[in-house]
Amino acid sequence: xxxEVGDKAVVPSHGVGIVKEISKIxxxxxxxxxxxxxxxxxxxxxxxxxxNLGANGIREVIPVxxxxxxxxxxxxxxxxxDKQTWNRRYREYMNKIKTGDPLEVAAVLRDxxxxxxxxxxxxxxxxxxxxxxxxxxxxxxVARDVDEQVIKDEIEAIFxx
Numbered sequence: 001x002x003x004e005v006g007d008k009a010v011v012p013s014h015g016v017g018i019v020k021e022i023s024k025i026x027x028x029x030x031x032x033x034x035x036x037x038x039x040x041x042x043x044x045x046x047x048x049x050x051x052n053l054g055a056n057g058i059r060e061v062i063p064v065x066x067x068x069x070x071x072x073x074x075x076x077x078x079x080x081x082d083k084q085t086w087n088r089r090y091r092e093y094m095n096k097i098k099t100g101d102p103l104e105v106a107a108v109l110r111d112x113x114x115x116x117x118x119x120x121x122x123x124x125x126x127x128x129x130x131x132x133x134x135x136x137x138x139x140x141x142v143a144r145d146v147d148e149q150v151i152k153d154e155i156e157a158i159f160x161x
Contacts, residue, residue: 001053001060003035008142011048012057012100013131015041015138022050041138057100061142066102070140073106074113074158081114086122093128102139108132113159 003009003019011017017037024031025047033050037058048056062070082089093111096104109132112125121129137155141148 008061010059014039016142064143070102070106074110105132105135
């Protein structure tokens with residue numbers, strides 16, 4: 001997988017970014033070709049070696065036809081809620097978010113939304129919910145080429161049912 005300047009890429013745990021430049025950076029006398037990716041949500045600049053994309057989980061934005069699979073995960077009410085202690089759930093959810101897999105992130109969002117409907121989320125749960133929500137909204141909005149508010153409204157409608 002290769003990117004060109006201007007391409008959009010997903011950086012796990014950070015969201016969707018745009019490849020701003022491809023540059024050579026010397027490290028210990030060796031020149032490494034690097035993608036410089038600017039994250040859309042917060043302006044963070046992320047550098048990654050061109051040869052190391054797969055190891056970092058950086059990937060292309062999901063195709064528009066995969067968006068429905070994400071929505072199916074969000075709508076799924078049959079999967080039983082995780083009954084582990086909070087610290088185990090937290091680790092498991094963070095590992096899912098770090099994979100950058102939109103289906104895994106959607107599962108975390110769904111589970112936390114379900115929990116949110118039952119009780120007030122703790123600070124850590126709320127922070128994780130917000131992160132998963134933001135990652136899904138960004139990627140689906142970019143995949144469908146619509147405003148993020150449209151996606152937020154659609155997700156809110158899914159969880160109201």
